[in-house]
Amino acid sequence: MSSGIEFWQYLVGHFNYIVVIILMMTGLYIVISTGNLVKKLVGLGVFQTAVFQLYITMGKVTGGQPPILEGVHESAAGEAATTVAEHGEAAAAAASHGEQAVQATVSIAKTMDEVLVGGVLYSNPLPHVLILTAIVVGVATLAVGLALVVRIRESYGTIEEDELQEANYQHAKGALS
C-alpha cells in the first residue's frame, strides 16, 4: 500500500524528467530514421530543446519567483555606498580578490530558511544563464548546418542521404575505372 503511494509521489516528482526524455528520444528518432537532411536538423533542434528543458526543470523551485531580486535597485545606490563605507577596505578587498573569499564562504543550504534571499524564494538562475547562451549558439550552429545542406543540394541535386551515398558511390566507381 505504502509502496503504491511512494511510487505515485516518485512519479509526480519525476514526471517532467520522463517527458523530457520522451521528447529527447523523439528528436533522436527523427535524426536516425529520416534520410532528409533538413528534417534531420529539425530533429536535432527538438533534441536540443529537450536538453534545455532538462536544465530548466532542474532549476525550478516550487513556490519560487523568477530570479529578479526584489528591492535591490532602489536601495542599491545608497546601499553600495554604505557597504563600502562600513566595511571599507575589507569589502573592497573581498570583492576584488574574490576567488579565495568565495571558496571560503560557499556552503550548501540545508534548511528552508537558508534558501531564502531577503525573505523571498527564487528559482535557480544558473541553468537559465547556461541555457540562454546555448539557445543563441544553437541557432548559429543550426545556420551553419543549413548552409552546408544548401551547398550539398547545389552540388548533388538532392538532400536525401541514400541518394547522396549512391552519387558518392558512382563517383568513386567512375574514378577507379
Added chain:
Amino acid sequence: MNGEFLTPIDAFTVIDLIFMSMLVVVGIAIVRLKDLFAVVMLSGVYSLVSAAWFVSLDAVDVAFTEAAVGAGISTVLMLGAMLLTARQAAPTKPARHWVALIVVCATGAALLYATVDMPSFGDPLSAPNAYIGLEYLKRTGPETGVPNVVSAVLASYRGYDTFGETTVILTAGLGVVLILGLGGPAIKRKKTSAAKAKAAKIDQSKILGAHHVVLRVVSKMMIPVIIIYGAYVQFHGDFGPGGGFQAGLIIASAIILYALIFGIDAAKEAVPPSLVRLGAALGVLIYGGVGVINLLLGGNFLEYNILNPTHPSHGQELGIMFVEIGVLVTVASVMLIIFYGFTSRQPDISDKDW
C-alpha cells in the same frame, strides 16, 4: 536523500502537464509528417510552446530567447533552406524505422534509469538549487546592484563564458559566410537594386501589393515598435528579463521581417551587408575591449569593479552594460549575416513559390 520534498499537485503542476502534453503531440507530429513546410512550421510551434513552458518554470530570460529564436529566426532560416533544397522528405524505410526505434528505446531506457537519482521536481534543497545557484542569488544584490540575477551572472560572474559564446556566434557567422558567400558586393547590389526598382516599379507593386497590403501596412507600423522594444529589452535587461542576446535577436528579426515583406534589396539598402559584417566583429571587440580596459586600469580581465574603485557595484553595472552592448551588436549582426548569406542563393522569395 531528497525523499523529504514532495512535489505538490496544484494548478501549476496542471499547467506544466498541459504544456508537456502539447510538446509531445507536436514532437510526434514532426516525426510523422513528410511535408517539410509543415515540419518546419511545427518546429516553430514547438519552440513557442516550450517558450511558454519556460515562463511557467520561472525562466523568463530563457523564454524570451527561445521565443525570438524558435518562432522567429530559426524558422525563417529553415524555410529559406527548404526553399533552396526540397519540399518533401522521402518516406522512412521500414528497416531504418526499426533500427531507429531500437536505438531510441535502449537510450531512452538508460536515461529513464538515470532519472531515478534526480532530485524531485521543484525541490528547493536539491543539489543544484541549494549550492552555487543560491550563492549567485545572495551575492548579486550587494556585489553588483543589478536586480536581474541572470544578467549579472551572464555578463559578470560568468563573463569569460559569455565572451567565449559571443566568439562562437561570430565564428558560426563566419562559417556561413565561407560556405554561402557574403551575399554579393554591397555597391553592385545597390546599383542593380536601384535600377531594378526603377525598371520594375509597376510590376513589383502589382506583385507585392495585390495580397500583401495588410502585411505591408501592419509591418510598417510594427517594425519601428519592434526595434524600440529591442532597445528597451537591451537597456532594461539589468532590471527585468532581457539583455544583449534577446535584444540582438529581436532587432535582427525586425530587419528580417522588413526583408521578407519589402524584399531583400530594400533591406540591404537600409542595413548594408558591409555594416553588418563590421558589426559582427565590432561586438566581440567591444566585449574584449571592456576586458582590456580593466587590465589597463590594473584589474583582472573582465573585472568590472575596477571601473569605479569607490563604488565597485557601479563599476559592475557599467561593465555589464558595455558587455551587453557588445553581445547585442554581435548577435544582431551575425543573425543578419546568416540571413543575407541564405538570401544570396535565391535573390527573392517570389510569390509564385508559395
